[in-house]
Amino acid sequence: MNNTLIIIAGPTAIGKTALAIKLAQYYKTEIISADSRQFYKEMNIGTAKPSQEELEAVKHHLIDSHSILNQFNAGDFEKQSIEIINNLFLKHKHVIMVGGSGLFINAVCHGFDPLPVASEEIRGGLNKLFEENGLIYLQEKLKIVDPNYYKEVDRNNPQRVIRALEVFESTGETFSSLRKHKKKERLFNIVQIGLNTNREALYQRINSRVDEMIIAGLMEEVESLKEYKHLNALNTVGYSEIFDYLDGKCTKDEAIEKIKQNTRRFAKRQLTWFNKSEDIKWFSPDQLEPIIQYLNSIL
Known part of the structure; x- marks a missing residue:
């Protein structure tokens, strides 16, 4: 097991992409x-x-590997990313993985329990409930049927809430009870690097990024996808708020401020997830040399 997957995790807007590129160039991967x-x-x-x-x-x-018209969950990610990782190890000793999805990273590190696929009828019904009654309604529904998962899920992510309800309605069993949490053995080493900074600096990064997105044309991008707003992929921060603006539920300025607020909350939830892991070594995003020194000491 000389091959090593280096994972760069952390909250949104912290600078994961920039660091990952520098590390990939350093390790030629x-x-x-x-x-x-x-x-x-x-x-x-x-x-x-x-x-x-x-x-x-x-x-x-x-x-850019998939379409919003196709479902792609953590189980799919595990299968595809492990295949890519194994292929990359045929020509590289080290491979970099970067992202803020704790669920997806966990699927690669520990495996993901296969769960039943819901029928289009069940999925469509839950999506209709979401459109007509909002996310809080579904959150309360999940709290009743699966209180254990309700406590740990990202409740502000409609896709995750709906997925748990799909499983319950398809099987009569709770999402939490069907997860075995049996760790899969990987034929490569895994090293996890976490990036963080003080909250004020992180929130400033987030606010600046949202402003840059608006200047880059986020409003127009979301408007071009309006006919697909019912899809789970688009029930996410940065898109849901602008759909509300386009539907006349708020002003443009209110939508932008809501994106900033919800992104800050999302970052807080990401950190809560990653802080549960004892496998992550934390650095600030500008500590390139200390990170390389740390990695070289264990690779």
Whole structure:
């Protein structure tokens, strides 16, 4: 097991992509994205994908690889990313994975329990409930049927809440009871690096990024996807708020402020997830040399 997967994790806007590119160049390797939205080719500005210049600097995988019309969950991510990782290890000793999705990273590190696929009727019914009654209604429904999962799930992520309810309605069993949490053995080493900074600096990064997205055309991107707003892929921060603006539920300025607020909350939840892991070594995003020194000491 000389091959090593280096994982760069942390909250949104912390600088994971920039660091991953520098490390990939240093170790002469490639990058796999572990972002739960960047693989959707229709979603660009709002997902903060690497720029064309960044994509050309280092080869990336699982960017623009899927359509919002196709479901892609943590189980799918595990299968595809492990296949890519194994292929990359045929030519590289080290591979970089970068992203803020704790669920996806966990699927690679520990495996993901296979769960039943819901029928279109069940999924459609839950999506209709979401459209008509909102997320709080579904959260309360989940709290009743699966209180254990309700306590740990990202309750502000409609896709995760709906998925848990799909499993319950399909099987009569709770999402939490069907997860065995049996760790899979990987035929490679895993080293996890976490990036963080003080809250004030992180929130400033987030606010600035949202402003840059608006200037880059986020409003227009979301408007072009309005006919697909019922899809789970688009029930996410940066898109839901603008759909509300387009539907006349708020002003443009209110939508932008709501994106900033919800992104800050999302970052807080990401950190809560990652802080549970004892396997992550934490650094600030500007500590390139200490990170390389740490990695070289254990690789």
